[in-house]
Amino acid sequence: MSGLRETKKAATRAQIARAAARLALDQGAEGLTVAAVSEAAGVSARTFHNYFAAMDEALREFLVTRVADLIGRLRQAPAEATLFEAVEWVLITGLWETGDDDNALDSFATLFRLSDVLHTLQGAAAWGQLDEQLRPLFEKLANRTSHLSPFESRVAVKVAVTIAQTALESYYALPAPRDPGEAEQLIRRAFDMVRLSDQGSAERP
Incomplete structure (x- = not known):
């Protein structure tokens, strides 16, 4: 029974965190009230506080x-x-x-949009914690750049993330219903532009 109880608790925690993230993306920091998040997650305000001391913890x-x-x-x-x-x-x-709605929430772009919301909630103090939480992802990306110097690797990773963020934000700015095929085209076009620019630089005398 204890294993089932822990599984349910983990599911509720994830449900609340996901509801907070969706509201943050839809309404910004001003829409992040305990009442609104609790309603979206289908739990009581008391349940919210049982899992998170503050809204930034849920995000x-x-x-x-x-x-x-x-x-x-x-x-x-x-x-x-x-x-x-x-x-x-x-x-x-x-x-x-x-589905489209899940992709909007589960994309690279979401990481950085939520980072902006956290910055609004916490100010400059948010950046150090955000860097710590995003570091594992950046390190995993950097594994693909072993031929580069540490500085070049950091630049390459940030460029890749920016391309991803720009393409996805352009897609999610389109009116619904959206076609994932359009997103794929935008992503490919965005990365192709960088590759073409790199080739053009190499061809210059």
Whole structure:
């Protein structure tokens, strides 16, 4: 019974964190009240406080889960894929695995949009904790850049993440209902632009 109870508790915790993340994306920091999140999660305000002392804790819980999931997806990417190819593969594969609403919440872009909300809630103090929580994902991405210096690797990872973020934010800004095929095209176009720019630089005298 204790195992089942712990499983239910973990599910409730994840449910609350996910509801907080969705409200943060839809309404920003101003929409993040305990009453609103509790209603969205289908629990009481008392239950919310049983799991989280403050709203930022719920958002961080979701971020940690998303980072772990994205790392798992990166492990499944083709071993021979470059950094950009691996990120592109993760994004496109994820688009077709779940529905549109879930993808909006479970994307690279969400990590950074929620980071902005946390910054609004906590101010400058949020950045150190955010860096710590995102570091495992960045380190996993950096494994694909072993041929680069540490500085070049950091630049490459940030470029890859920015490309992903820009493509997905452009897609989710489109009116619903959205077609994941449009997102795939935007992602491929975004990464192709960087590859073309790199080739153009190499061809210059």
